[in-house]
Amino acid sequence: MDTKDLEAKIDELIHLIDELEQKQGSLSADQDAWQEERSRLLEKNELAKTKVEAMIQRLKTLDPDQ
Secondary structure: OOHHHHHHHHHHHHHHHHHHHHHHHHHHHHHHHHHHHHHHHHHHHHHHHHHHHHHHHHHHHHOOOO
């Protein structure tokens, strides 16, 4: 393998590393966004659960059989 071939391989590796770093950054940003959305959805779910439980309790107090 001569010097030019070695330089070409090194340049190719540098290019691949740059691409991988960009993809990793993008994936990391996507992961952060998904985690934030998951957190918001869990919070909304808990709020809905609390509201439903409160409605059930109110309905139980209206039930004359109890």
